[in-house]
Amino acid sequence: MKQIVFGSTGLKISRVTFGTWQLSPRFWGDVPKEDVVSALRLAHEQGINCIDTADAYGDGYAETVVGTFLRTVPRDDVVLITKVFNHFNPDTSRYPDLSPAHIRQRCEIELSRLGTDHIDVYLLHFHDPLTAPEAVTGMLDTLRKEGKIRHYGVSNFTVEQLRAYRTFGDYAVHQPPYSLLNRGIESDLLPYCQSERVGVMVYSPLHMGLLTGKYRGTESFMDFRQHHKDFKGERFRMVSEAVQGLKSMADRYHLSIYQLVLAATLAHPGIHTAVVGIKTPDQIREAAGAGDIVLERSDVCAIRQVLTIDGGNRVADAGGGRK
Ligand SMILES: NC(=O)c1ccc[n+]([C@@H]2O[C@H](COP(=O)([O-])OP(=O)(O)OC[C@H]3O[C@@H](n4cnc5c(N)ncnc54)[C@H](OP(=O)(O)O)[C@@H]3O)[C@@H](O)[C@H]2O)c1
Structure with missing residues (x-):
């Protein structure tokens, strides 16, 4: 797989990044870790060099599994991305905590789980309103000077939050949610990131599986999706039907619907991976x-037009729609 330059970080990354949230049993149930490790090996063979994880995924379990894999390949083959945000209580409850001392403590635990001496990109998983940006940034700069992290960035921040944090430090990467069903960031966050050369890695590009083409809209789920509004009722049926409507185009390209949707997602020039x-x-x-x-x-x-579905009604795609 070809690699591209990841914004101002200068890192070279694949257009597809391996996501490991699936190793969070409270969301996805029990996913066999052997299957995920085999998938990580295959990703490495296929040239996918970017891995995304977080201490929140399975309360450290995902990082432990990624660490198992990392010990089997040359460290420089992988661009490793992980995140910090939660304070974990012994009873498994959590609360936001990006205070400097807590960031340092989590980073050291994460490095040890991952079995490595550095994280390539360290992301603030969410915005923490109770810690001042200069305090957060000061600790990230210290960790960078110590060589524990190479770059840092944010996830789930609004454009205004990112703009504010960038006045304090070199927040070089953003990881927002985005799929062709959920394109809101095209109007503000993506243009801002393009103008500032912020590396953008979008998450949930298949809308948690909804855009893979394997649903008819009648299925029921055992995992967290049973409670998700897009996976039930009329909306689930309408979106699934619209996705099935992409089959003939996918056939023309000799792709699956999953591949067609992913390729169309990556067509936005502001999205690196x-x-x-x-x-x-x-x-x-x-x-x-x-x-x-x-x-x-x-x-x-x-x-994009087919997947412009709003509140159960199709509406014209602002980028090329009917007036
Ligand atoms: N920063 C954040 O706050 C945040 C939040 C969420 C996710 N993320 C990151 O982004 C990653 C991706 O998000 P997501 O999990 O929502 O991703 P997604 O890629 O939109 O959906 C993933 C789901 O699609 C199904 N699937 C995957 N490959 C498939 C294939 N080839 N054919 C058919 N179905 C397939 C799988 O579910 P089934 O097999 O059960 O159908 C899988 O769990 C996560 O792993 C995590 O690393 C970050």
């Missing part, structure tokens, strides 16, 4: 097949 959630080797093989695909502009516009 898409973080896909992976449980098995077959899933990462399919994702890898989409990373370098370039679709015709007219087809990307048609896909």
